[in-house]
Amino acid sequence: MRFGTVDDRLVLVRESGDGYRALDVSTASGGVLPNDAVQALARWDDVLTWAADADWSAGFDLTPERLGAPVPNPRQVFAIALNYAPHAAEAGFTPPPQPLVFTKFPSCITGPVTTVELPDGNVDWEIEVVAIVGRGGFRIPRDKAWEALAGVTLGQDLSERVFQLQGTPPQFSLGKSHPGFGPTGPVLVTPDELADRDDLSFASFLDGEPLQHGRTSQLVFPIDDLVTRISAICPLLPGDLIFTGTPEGVGNRRTPPRFLKPGETLVSRLDGVGELEQHFVRPAGNP
DSSP, rough: OEEEEEETEEEEEEETHHHHHHHHHHHTTSSOSSSSHHEEEEEEEEHHHHHHTTOOGGEEEOGGGGGSSSSOOOOOOOEEEEOOOHHHTTOOOOOSSEEEEEOOOOOEEEEEEEEEOOOOSOEOOOOOEEESSSOOOOSSOOGGHHHEEEEEEEOOOOOHHHHHHHHTTTTOOOGOSSSSSSSEEEEEGGGGSSOOTTEEOOOOOETTTEEEEEEEGGGGSHHHHHHHHHTTOBOOTTOOOOOOOOOOOOOOSSOOOOOOOOOOOEEEEEEEEEEEEEEOOOTTTOO
């Protein structure tokens, strides 16, 4: 099954031509289910049971531009550094013995088709598969980890490198949390819809030029392992996001380094899930 949001309301989604067909979960369920994504994820079993036999007579056509983030208001956003060995190598590190966890603050989360104002500094790209927590829990065993998730989506961990890396030691989170720096979507896809939930293929392109590509089978710490390790310390709450890491090919490790510029468009794709599109502009009032 596929779920998204329109005007911050949860919708059940089907692909239809170049767009989607959507069904408002709360309205179509007669108000039995909530319209808020986090509240609905807290009742994930009820949502899935309803969706299996949903009446689509009230469905409506939807363009990708109308979709918001699958979870517009997550309470916790976890992100993992150096979780692909080639990316660790290009950054001058060996893969860590345990996940390196930081956060993107929730106010940066946006939907799949957006315009992003570039702040001062060097803004870089990082394509990532994002796990979305459904049932969640505390101290989740690895063999139950996928049951704790609602599904996956696609994300970009956009990062302003100057602020991110300044200081000794540097801090990550603020430089990765400017407005629009967490595009996600286009939809949440439940694991049963995926050909292989542990081997998802993804790639990104800047004005058509290939940037990054990878498969989640190459993760140092796979998605189910991340769920177990994070939940051993922090209870995972319905709607939480886990940005699982980026492969090699980021801009600040290129020779010479390359960063995003006004007028450029970044397209990211995740097989079985869909596409993100970010267009970059100068801040308003900045010529």
